[in-house]
Amino acid sequence: MVQVVINPASLLETGIQVERVDQLSLFRFTDVLQSRLETLLEKNEMGSLTPEESEELTGIQELDRIFTYLNSRLIAQG
Numbered sequence: 001m002v003q004v005v006i007n008p009a010s011l012l013e014t015g016i017q018v019e020r021v022d023q024l025s026l027f028r029f030t031d032v033l034q035s036r037l038e039t040l041l042e043k044n045e046m047g048s049l050t051p052e053e054s055e056e057l058t059g060i061q062e063l064d065r066i067f068t069y070l071n072s073r074l075i076a077q078g
Contacts, residue, residue, distance in 0.1 A: 008063035015060075016067070024078045027067040033060065 015033035018025045029037065040057040043049045049057065 008059045008066070011060065011063055015063075022078075024074055026071045026074060029064070029067075036060070037064070 011033060015030050016027055017030050019028050020026075028034075037057075037060050040049065040053055040060065043053060044057060
């Protein structure tokens, strides 16, 4: 398992929003956090991530996996 130095919970207040889709409230990244994720993914593909950026990417991806899971559970119950 990869140790995450960037705490995904630190992104909750500024990087997450709740969006109404049909009758459901789903979690999604803010435009700023989504843009940062895309930038880090591009740098990763080019092999130019710094160690700090790599840790940041890991934290954001972990948060993405958590919200994907939660949203799928909400949709299944809806």
